Amino acid sequence: VPSISGPSPGRPAYRDASGRSLTDYPRPSVAVDTAVLTVAPRRHPAPDRPAHQLQVLLVSRPADTGQPAWSLPGTFLHEGERLAEAVARSLAEKAGINRGTRASQLQVFDQPDRDARGWVLSVAHLAALPHTDLQATLTARPARVRLARASRPGSLPYDHTAIVTAAVSELRRLYRRTPDPLRLLGASFTMSQLREVHEAVHGGLLQKDTFRRAMEPHLHTTDTLATGSVGRPSRVFSRRAG
Amino acid sequence: VPSISGPSPGRPAYRDASGRSLTDYPRPSVAVDTAVLTVAPRRHPAPDRPAHQLQVLLVSRPADTGQPAWSLPGTFLHEGERLAEAVARSLAEKAGINRGTRASQLQVFDQPDRDARGWVLSVAHLAALPHTDLQATLTARPARVRLARASRPGSLPYDHTAIVTAAVSELRRLYRRTPDPLRLLGASFTMSQLREVHEAVHGGLLQKDTFRRAMEPHLHTTDTLATGSVGRPSRVFSRRAG
DNA sequence: CAAATAGTGTCTCTTAGACAGTATTTG
DNA sequence: CAAATACTGTCTAAGAGACACTATTTG
Numbered sequence: 001v002p003s004i005s006g007p008s009p010g011r012p013a014y015r016d017a018s019g020r021s022l023t024d025y026p027r028p029s030v031a032v033d034t035a036v037l038t039v040a041p042r043r044h045p046a047p048d049r050p051a052h053q054l055q056v057l058l059v060s061r062p063a064d065t066g067q068p069a070w071s072l073p074g075t076f077l078h079e080g081e082r083l084a085e086a087v088a089r090s091l092a093e094k095a096g097i098n099r100g101t102r103a104s105q106l107q108v109f110d111q112p113d114r115d116a117r118g119w120v121l122s123v124a125h126l127a128a129l130p131h132t133d134l135q136a137t138l139t140a141r142p143a144r145v146r147l148a149r150a151s152r153p154g155s156l157p158y159d160h161t162a163i164v165t166a167a168v169s170e171l172r173r174l175y176r177r178t179p180d181p182l183r184l185l186g187a188s189f190t191m192s193q194l195r196e197v198h199e200a201v202h203g204g205l206l207q208k209d210t211f212r213r214a215m216e217p218h219l220h221t222t223d224t225l226a227t228g229s230v231g232r233p234s235r236v237f238s239r240r241a242g
Numbered sequence: 243v244p245s246i247s248g249p250s251p252g253r254p255a256y257r258d259a260s261g262r263s264l265t266d267y268p269r270p271s272v273a274v275d276t277a278v279l280t281v282a283p284r285r286h287p288a289p290d291r292p293a294h295q296l297q298v299l300l301v302s303r304p305a306d307t308g309q310p311a312w313s314l315p316g317t318f319l320h321e322g323e324r325l326a327e328a329v330a331r332s333l334a335e336k337a338g339i340n341r342g343t344r345a346s347q348l349q350v351f352d353q354p355d356r357d358a359r360g361w362v363l364s365v366a367h368l369a370a371l372p373h374t375d376l377q378a379t380l381t382a383r384p385a386r387v388r389l390a391r392a393s394r395p396g397s398l399p400y401d402h403t404a405i406v407t408a409a410v411s412e413l414r415r416l417y418r419r420t421p422d423p424l425r426l427l428g429a430s431f432t433m434s435q436l437r438e439v440h441e442a443v444h445g446g447l448l449q450k451d452t453f454r455r456a457m458e459p460h461l462h463t464t465d466t467l468a469t470g471s472v473g474r475p476s477r478v479f480s481r482r483a484g
Numbered sequence: 485c486a487a488a489t490a491g492t493g494t495c496t497c498t499t500a501g502a503c504a505g506t507a508t509t510t511g
Numbered sequence: 512c513a514a515a516t517a518c519t520g521t522c523t524a525a526g527a528g529a530c531a532c533t534a535t536t537t538g
Contacts, residue, residue, distance in 0.1 A: 026321040027269040030363060079268040079361065080354045105349055108365055112322045119321065121272060123350055191517080209519075210501055231516025232508035433490080451492075452528055473489025474535035 029118065032086045033074035033160060034103055034125040035167035036095070037150055038134055039184050039200040050199035054150040054171075056164050057134065059094045060143065066116075067157035070146065072164070074122070087125050095145050096137045102182075103127040106166045109159045124163040126170050128182035151203065175201045179215045179239070190226050190234040191215070271360065274328045275316035275402060276345055276367040277409035278337070279392055280376055281426050281442040292441035296392040296413075298406050299376065301336045302385065308358075309399035312388065314406070316364070329367050337387050338379045344424075345369040348408045351401045366405040368412050370424035393445070417443045421457045421481070432468050432476040433457070 036057035045051050058070040075090035077083065084103060091097040103125040110121050137145050148154055153164050174181050175198055180189075184197050195211050216237075224236040278299035287293050300312040317332035319325065326345060333339040345367040352363050379387050390396055395406050416423050417440055422431075426439050437453050458479075466478040 025271065025318050027271050028319065028321075029267065029269050030272065076267050077270065079270075082354070083350060083352045107347060108325060108350060110325045112324070207501065208517090209503095212518080214500090227509095229516075230510050230514075232518075234517055449528065450490090451530090454491075456527090469536095471489075472487075472537050474491075476490055 026119070029120045030077040031074050031115075031120050031122045032077060032083055032090060032125055033072045033122050033158075033163055034087050034091065034127055035072055035106075035150075035164050036091065036097070036101075036127045036129055036134075037167060037171055038129050038131045038147065039197050040131045040147065048205070050196070050203070050205060052196050052200035054168065054200050054203070055131075055147040056150045056153055056167070057095060057129075058146055058148050058153070058156075060145075061157070068155040070148070070154070071157050072160045076120075083123055083125070087127070091127070096140060097129070097133070099129075099133060101127045101129060104170070106163065106170060109162070111159070114158055122158070122163075124166060126167040128171065128184050130184050130186070171201055172203075177214070179218050188222065188224070188236045188238040190236060192234060194237070268361070271362045272319040273316050273357075273362050273364045274319060274325055274332060274367055275314045275364050275400075275405055276329050276332065276369055277314055277348075277392075277406050278333065278339070278343075278369045278371055278376075279409060279413055280371050280373045280389070281439050282373045282389065290447070292438065292445070292447060294438050294442035296410065296442050296445070297373075297389040298392045298395055298409070299337060299371075300388050300390050300395070300398075302387075303399070310397045312390070312396070313399050314402045318362075325365055325367075329369070333369070338382060339371070339375070341371075341375060343369045343371060346412070348405065348412060351404070353401070356400050364400070364405075366408060368409040370413065370426050372426055372428070413443055414445075419456070421460050430464065430466070430478050430480040432478055434476060436479070 038055050038057070039052045040055045042049065042051060042053050057073065059073045061067060061069055061071050063069075073090045073094040075086055075093065077086045078089075081089075083105065087103040088101065091101060104127075106124040106126055108121055108123050112119060114120065114122070134147070138147065150164060150168050153161060156164070171182070179194055180197055185193060191212055194215060195206055195208065198211065199206050218240060219237040220240050222236045222238055225233040226236055227233055280297050280299070281294045282297045284291065284293060284295050299315065301315045303309060303311055303313050305311075315332050315336040317328055317335065319328045320331075323331075325347065329345040330343065333343060346369075348366040348368055350363055350365050354361060356362065356364070376389070380389065392406055392410050395403060398406070413424070421436055422439055427435060433454055436457060437448055437450070440453065441448050460482060461479040462482050464478045464480055467475040468478055469475055
């Protein structure tokens with residue numbers, strides 16, 4: 001029984017049906033591009049609109065590319081690197097985000113001519129971060145990092161607009177029945193804070209009582225009451241089994 | 243304004259933050275692997291189990307790879323090729339399936355050591371085919387193509403078992419509310435035929451009347467009645483807007 | 485007619501959605 | 512106390528699920 005536990009350079013190269021070995025094929029560059037979504041307060045609040053809004057993180061591009069000036073943070077996959085690692089590296093390099101952010105895969109974009117520089121596949125990712133976690137970055141590098149409305153991110157290069165659209169759809173799917181699964185809020189929160197986040201994700205107002213009854217079974221009720229605001233103090237909830 | 247409409251060899255190579263150009267990076271091979279699912283009659287029918295069963299198409303592998311003898315059909319992505327084209331090509335080459343089968347992306351498998359031959363990313367896909375469409379292939383190349391239970395496909399190389407599991411989950415999600423979205427049945431069918439397919443996908447029996455009431459609004463009712471069987475003849479339905 | 489399959493009437497239980505009430509704080 | 516916010520009782524409509532009944536064929 002031949003045992004193969006890793007790359008074995010001395011072994012004859014595997015050949016496929018057309019007689020070509022693995023290394024004979026031209027290979028694409030593989031990139032990761034990440035839509036980092038966050039929830040930020042609206043500039044002009046209205047009573048019939050959610051008080052918060054979904055926003056997406058953009059980074060500035062080199063001036064000579066002939067492309068729009070802002071794009072999603074991305075990078076090329078390095079040898080031996082996992083996609084999730086490349087996402088974390090791109091967020092650290094391009095936007096100074098160093099906390100362990102979990103990104104989930106959305107979809108591979110594979111149009112051969114999507115990048116004028118050559119044959120590049122892009123694996124689109126979704127990540128979510130609390131607005132407070134982005135404040136340091138936004139003030140430290142205002143010319144290199146900014147936020148845009150996720151619903152109208154403006155002109156973006158490649159297929160980045162489609163990536164943002166896919167990210168928002170996936171986020172809405174994830175938030176439909178589960179309380180803040182991507183942890184846009186901290187460990188504990190009031191029902192109003194949770195509803196504000198879900199309203200921003202949903203893009204519309206949600207019924208107060210219906211929302212509470214849908215979410216309460218999935219939350220741990222603490223004995224703590226919130227303080228410092230007008231009105232009856234709200235109860236503080238935390239995540240189940242977390 | 244510089245205009246860039248395609249690869250421009252004369253243009254200086256784009257350089258990233260670390261000063262490396264696109265071509266300086268080692269690039270992975272990119273493969274596609276497809277779980278082709280079908281619905282086949284059970285060998286040993288029982289009254290408390292669905293009469294049909296989800297099965298997955300396997301192809302035989304070269305003997306010298308030190309891997310299990312059967313795997314999902316896959317291939318390497320060729321230069322300038324779309325992922326969907328590579329899937330169609332792999333199904334034609336490995337299993338003789340030449341009809342236009344739509345495959346949907348599942349996820350990218352990116353463990354650097356997943357393939358002993360080198361650095362290979364695999365984009366997993368899901369396709370579905372009527373059992374009748376596979377009959378010709380199965381009889382023409384019995385030693386190179388076979389079907390296995392999707393719930394227990396046996397020993398498969400790489401992460402192909404995980405791909406089958408992901409494919410079944412996605413199929414169940416797609417079939418939850420929509421009548422036969424991947425067209426495992428022909429253009430028209432009776433409610434019983436539709437329910438049998440959905441029971442096979444679901445992996446359990448479904449309530450007759452509840453199922454009908456869930457599906458009927460999404461179907462076009464024809465005037466035709468099925469014939470040739472015992473009992474009251476069943477009405478024939480067809481897909482909406484198709 | 486018996487057996488087999490197709491299709492429907494109707495009941496119950498659950499849930500979404502909404503309104504309007506009560507409870508508890510600030511100033 | 513007025514205003515503001517948190518929370519709950521309860522009604523209604525829609526839907527899931529299940530049972531049992533009717534309908535129409537073959538042999």
